[in-house]
Amino acid sequence: MNYCEDIRAMIGNSPLIVVRPSAGIINNKGEVLLYRYSGGTWGIPGGILQLNESVEECIKRNVKVDLGLILNSLQLFGVYSGQELNSKPEDGEDEYHTVAIGYLCTDYEGEISSDKNQAIEAEYFKLDQLPEETDPVIKNxxxxLKENFNKN
Incomplete structure (x- = not known):
């Protein structure tokens, strides 16, 4: 079991605050890497922080496991929280209040080799041609990010 599962076993469906580091991985064409689980919405790679792990270690671990990429350096993009990031439980599902820590990464190694056991689909997209099924918070x-690039 992982840390969140251990806590969930103790508290049941009560709200749980989770820290979710994420990375906007940008290739040399200025495209962003999005991924999704089979049939889900597109988002940027991320994971849930585990006990005794730094946020940087967490995102690097998750990207390596899920996508086969090694992130060399990360640049903090922002820290986000609020109701739009909270899960809305239905039918007794677990409630999560997420604190998202967003990074940008242009310095990485490897080729995408998504974890087939998790049915992950991954693809690069131009910032002005994001799929309609992109998570609304991520899309915003x-x-x-695109507006920041245009200013520079």
Whole structure:
């Protein structure tokens, strides 16, 4: 079991605050890497922070396991929280209040080799041609990122 599962076993469906580091991985064409689980919405790679792990270690571990990429350096993009990041439980599902820590990464190694056991689909997209099924919070942050690129 992992830390969140251990806590969930103790508290049941009560709200749980989780820290979710994520990375906007940008290739040399200025495209962002999005991924999704089979049939889900597109988002940026991320994971849930485990006990005794730094946020940087967490995102690097998750990207390596899920996508086969090694992130060399990360640049903090922003820290986000609020109701739009909270899960809305239905039918007794677990409730999560997420604190998202967003990084940008242009310095990485490897080729995408997604974890087939988790049915992960991964693809690069231009910032002005994001799929319609992109998570709305992620889409807004990527639009913000595109605007920042245009200013520079």
């Amino acid at each position: 942050k990527l639009i913000e």
